[in-house]
Amino acid sequence: MPTELQAHRGFAGEHPENTLRAVREAADRADRIEVDVHRCGSGELVVFHDETLSRLTDAHGPVAETPWPELRDLEVLGSGETIPRLDDVVDAVPDGVGLNVELKHAGIADPVLAATTDVDDVLFSSFHRRALAELRDRDPDATLAYVSDRGPNCVDTAVDLGCSFVHPAKELCDETLVDRAHVAGLGVNAWTVTTREEAATLQAAGVDGVIADSPAVL
Secondary structure, X not given: OOOEEEEEOOOOOOOOOOOHHHHHHHOOOOOEEEEEEEEOOOOOEEEOOOOEOOOOOOOOOEHHHOOHHHHOOOEOOOOOOEOOEHHHHHHHOOOOOEEEEEEOOOXXXXXXXXXXXXXXXXXXXXXXXXXXXXXXHHOOOOOEEEEEOXXXXXXXXXXXXXXXXXXXEHHHOXXXXXXXXXXXXXXXXEEEEOOHHHHHHHHHHOOOEEEEOOHHHO
C-alpha cells in the first residue's frame, strides 16, 4: 500500500499554518490535511495550533479567552491569511481529500462532530484521552487516532480508547512499535516528518502514513 501523505497544518513548512490558503494549496498534493482545533472565547471552533496567540500573530493572550470577533482579523505569521473557523476549513477541503482534525482539548466533541458531518473521510486525533473518549461516546463509528510522544505504551492507550490509528512522534516509530501496532489492528501515522530521509526510514519501519511539513518528503 502507498504511504499516506498528511499535510501537517496544511504543509506548515510551505504555507502559513492552519489557514485557508494552506488547506487549499495542500489539497493538490496531500491525501489528507491535518488541522488543529480549539474553542475560542465566544464558543466558535477555530483552527489554530497554539494555546496562546503570540507566536503566530501580533496579538497576545489565550485563544480560549479571546472571542471570535477579535480573532477573525488576526494575520497568521504576517501572511495576510487570517485564523479560520473549522466550518470554513471543512468547506475548503475538496472532495477526494481526507481531513485529520486534531482536538487540542476536551469538551468539544459535539461541535466538532457537527461541523464535520458532511466530510466523507474524516479522522479525529488528539493527545488528550478524554477528548477521544468523548468522541467515542458521542459517535461509536468515528475514526479516532491517539497522538503521543511518550513511548510504546501509546499502542495500548490507542487500543483502550477504541482508536483505529496511533500517531507516534517520528522518534518512536521503529519497526518494533509499528509491528506491535499492526498486530493490535492499528494503522500508524508518524509526525512531524521534515525530510525525505526521515520519510524513507519510517517507510522502512512499515508506517502507514507520514504527517509532514512539505509534500517533498515523498
